Amino acid sequence: MSRGLLDAQKGHASKGGLSRRTFLKFGVTVGAAAGGGLVLGFSISAAGQGQGAQNAKSVIGGDANEMPQGGVFQPNAFVQIDTAGKVTLVIPKVEMGQGVYTSIPMLIAEELEVPLDSVVIDHAPPNEKLFMDPLLGGQLTGGSTSIRYAWEPMRKAGATARVLLISAAAQQWQVDPASCHAERGQVVHAASNRAIGYGKLVDAAARLPVPQDVRLKDPKDFKLIGTTAKRLDSPEKVDGTAMFGLDVRLPDMKYAAIVNCPVFGGTLASVDDINAKKIPGVRQIVKVDNAVAVIGDHTWAAKRGAAALVIKWNEGRSAGVQMQHVIDDLASASKREGAVARKDGDIGKGFTDAKTRVDAVYQQPFLAHATMEPVNCTVHVRADGCDIWVGTQVPTRAVDTAVKITGLPADKITVHNHLLGGGFGRRLETDFIAQALKIGKQVDAPVKVTFTREEDIQHDMYRPYYYDVIAAGLDANGKPIAWQHRIVGSSILARFAPPAFKNGVDPDAVEVAAQLPYDLPNQLVDYVRQEPRDIPTAFWRGVGPTRGTFVVESFIDELAAQAKVDPAKYRRDLLAGTPRARNVLDVAMQAAGWGNALPKGQGRGVSVMHAFGSFFSIIADVTVDNGEVAVNRVVCAVDCGMVVNPNTIEAQIQGGIIFGITAALYGEVTIKDGRVEQSNFTDYRMLRLSQTPPIEVHIVKSAEAPGGIGEPGTAALAPALTNAIYAATGKRLRQLPVGRQLQTA
Template sequence: MSQGLLDAQNGKPRDDGQPAHAALSRRTFLKFSASVAAVAGGGLMLGFSFPARSQGDVRKTVIGGDGVETPQNGVFAPNAFVQIDTAGKVTLIIPKVEMGQGVYTSIPMLIAEELEVPLDSVTVDHAPPDEKRFTDPLLGGQLTGGSTSIRYAWEPMRRAGATTRVLLINAAAQQWQVEPASCHAENGQVIHAGTKRSIAYGQLVEAAAKLPVPENVPLKDPKDFKLIGTQAKRLDSPEKVDGSAIFGLDVRLPDMVYAAIVNCPVFGGTLASVDDTAAKKIPGVRQIVKFDNGVAVIGDHTWAAKRGAAALKITWNEGAGATVSTKTIFDDLAKASQGNGAVARKEGDVNNAFSQAKTRIDAVYQQPFLAHATMEPINCTVHVKPDSCEIWVGTQVPTRARDAGAKVTGLPADKIIVHNFLLGGGFGRRLEFDMVTQATKVAKQLNAPVKVVWTREEDIQHDMFRPAYYDRISAGLDANGKPVAWQHRIVGSSILARFAPPAVKNGVDPDAVEVAADLPYDLPNQLIDYVRQEPRDIPTAFWRGVGPTRGTWVVESFIDELAVQAKVDPVKYRRDLLGKSPRALNVLNVATQAAGWGNAVPKGQGRGVSVMHAFGSFFSMVADVAVDQGEVRVTRVVCAVDCGMVVNPNTVEAQISGGIIFAITAALYGEITIDRGRVQQTNFTDYRILRIHETPPIDVHIVKSSEAPGGIGEPGTAAAIPAVANAIYAATGKRLRQLPVGNQLMSA
């Protein structure tokens, strides 16, 4: 339950006099349609449309392949993000993909605010793959991830709307032969103040297209915002509720066949041989396709393909990966932690500070592999022809998906057409394109489009996992218990070394050390270093943030340890260290006051706290837990967030709540274990996910701020895990330094 906006100075509820955007409702925003088409002259174009009026049957639009409405004569396109036609239709081009985080609402709000058009009157199209026009400088490519969407879009999208508005005003002023300053835009039209004349945008596009594009157009003062900061309803919600929204799994094509995949159970292993005699006898099975590390059974429908896959008798070349286990991986990490790492941050004289400290505390924290387990399992549909290749997939990286298709087929990139869709959860999993590579390998051997769908078992056992990590952390305390020396060694896989090699400099993966190398606390002597240790053949990837989700748990748990050693309340201990970080201190005060910190809790229950600065936002969380015979139940979470200027409070609350649920799952249950090179977990029966009835009440307090927007998609997950862990300590007196803490508590 959201507590609304709070004043950044005193933490009191804010009433800014702006009602929720009333024009947008589930009833007025009727249908979603998605369409895709090749850009004229080759290459690819991806599009989603959320029209404000019904466009007919959604599925026919997608499956029939009618295509995106590409710019025609009479369409005014002054920049990469805005198009207006002579009928007044406003199309906004969104450079990020929608995977549940709300960007198909929040980014249009930014443009519509400055363009002066109602949010429910616009159509939203996804940007075509174009690194020159749509690169996110925070990520170095046309990617969706890293909680960067609003941080990236905040100024460019507003400027695109403002520039378009000024051009239309100038066109109207020229037509009326008046000064532009005497005109203003409102509700999709230009109005002359003196005569009250008005003219709709559609009637101005041809004239505006002939005018020079102005530079450095001033943006609105935040006090004049009409849309930004209001509780606009999600534009994609109605279709997700009524089932008309289109995801990759919904693709249906003429003559399409279906593939069930059996991947080698051992990472790094390959296919030796397969006996498909029994599989071919199953009604509906058409063909058996072999590739380097797996087998695909092609059927008339998914059930036939799945039954055929179960009937295969496969022999694998397991290779060296068959000797890998969870124990060997953590033995490798522990051994690597004995050596010096690449220095991520060094301040003061740590060795001297330790030598003069009154008390020294050392700890080792361990974190397991984690799967993404997105709601929509991995899937990809591909049709390979002699001179072209079409790919239907939900992806966070459309250009990388295209390039994967080109690499497998050998076709030029401009012959690869990628159709992108809404994503049924990303969390970093769809920053990878292994599903495109595999599906294209299968499709090359067929003469029809094929939909490849992984079972949940394949999805969990062949994921790209959040890395396992091993942290050595130490602190030296003075006579008052205040830290005077801080040393933190992080050991684990480098995702960026594979995903974006130039980002790794002097041996430091900036993602792996994020948060750990930039703490909000006043620590005079610090040494943070990083040791890269890859887990043999096990693939690793981003997981709703990596550095902050792993680093915050270690740091905030250890800060709690220091507070216990100093015999100081954990909140007071943090307050005393946050004098140089007023925003962090403020969210701590807001969260703890709202949670009733200091009030007694019943026996068997505990309350924990955390503070974090990551992704440009400041978070504090308080978690309440109850522990009964080793079983942990989170009973409440209170969060305060300062994420700068807020575009849509509804989106912020939803993202934080989802992140907290994701975090509770990870804190209590999340663990992928390896035995003989194989993932032992298979489905939600043994890779447990928090159920609806287990989800606690979540109170989100959004602090009003005039700072630039920060990220919101991943911080909730990062800040919640240590709050839960610290609450468990408060309830039990047991400091658990391994995740998942639920499992550790049961075995303690």
């Protein structure tokens, strides 16, 4: 990372560096990097709040205090162009397979007029003030927001740089800037057949005032945005040079194998480590409040040492907790009135006027994340500082955790963030970082703490178990005129972001359920918070839309069946006020051949969803044979607004659908005696390659602002699948996973 950027992050104002004050909210500011070059800083504000760049004075040789004092300076990303013409984008979003290290650079490269493969990516360091995502309220990656939050500001940053570089060249040539244009990293003056590379212009460009209102390209003029660009991170992942947290190797590094208390909330009572210490390569036994770690010269020694430990636990109050206790708690809580998330019309009158009433209870289980890369963290804790090597979605929270555990000030904590081998919300948490730090405080060397797959699954933070009570009143034509939905379950936001939990409502838990795309005149949606004893819960590739879509779209199918109306037509009739949702349904129906007859034992199901700023419709074809479900084909239509890279959209939807099929068919974490019963992929099943269906993704052209993509495919899949099972068998599944429900039906 350049010295200029480091100075900006530290708030220093030095010759050749930019202070935090030089970066203007809703704007772009410019200065020179140490050794020559152009640095752009820009803030990222909520999507759709575009404003022109503000004027700023050059700070070359000057004091940052000369800059306009236009409020709090909270830039969220930086661009640097050096004298060699290299463009570096310091990006606060982490790459965990979703393709942001290609799609976000495409936004810069489009307006800056540079080849995509000339953009270099750097991880942003933890800095909540500089890298705040206003859509999420912090420096974190999640919620399918990366392109939504970056869409306009990143393009403005590239366009501003382009205008400044053109102006610098025009001054040098003494021509009208309007007679020049930029292309492939250089400024061209066609009339005189002259061209000059960006690298030779950046010093002069840094001395120019920033234009207030740069004109962004008309979408019809895009050369890069909307094209199928190859991913920039693929070569390193293919040749093995890409660095994930699990790949960290340091001089004198030790390896820790950890044994956690099997019971939620339990603590360590005692440990007999005599035999463990006899194993060659075992160097140390470390005790923490709820675990024991064996420190070895290599992983094999540490694992053998861990297996030789004889441990006694204080199992505590949760030792008697059974799965049925959790379900009974939720069922009991569902009898209480909830906090109102949405109330339209007169729900009492709606039910009074209804000719038919339909009631249902839906249940969805705890789910583990089971990321490809198990959670891991390498730390080196010293008296004068602490280094953390990890793949995390929340780097600033990692720093906060280190401050709490080590007692060191934040400026003594360094987080080295790496690529993530899957996140899905698991790496929004810092529990495993905290545990590594507690161990590292007792080890006089860098130490890597890696969970085995068993520890990973049995000591995850789980997608909550949800219990939904839902009812609808239908008129004489089968149209819903009353809709009542009570959501009962854990509140992740009450723990993760307490200010977001207001008036008893968790806005994530009720998402989708409280913002239906359907025309329903009388609605009441409420929420009852019920925590699952000591079982920790967390985000899981979305929570509200994922769990909410299953309930809503399954129940809409029930109403269609009650009305004896084709389920797709039933939806179309209720979507007149949401044309984008109706359109994706139409596209999916046509692509899937909706209405064509299927052989006996096969069924076709549909779902529609509006979440994360995108509109989805999924149609699934299944075969059911003796309780076994084979997914034959999945068709997805998506309107996610303006498309940056169709390749990453298609890949994310396909991956999300596979993730969703796995969860719907097999995903379930159960509790016995306060312990998670599942331990590995033998009993926490994954969809096999041979079971994966053809997945068609149809991207609907749209001029709207971009929506999210990472989570919607998963969220919209389950109801399409269970509705297809109903079409094939006549069995309505109101509880997941599918496999267990069909086997016990």
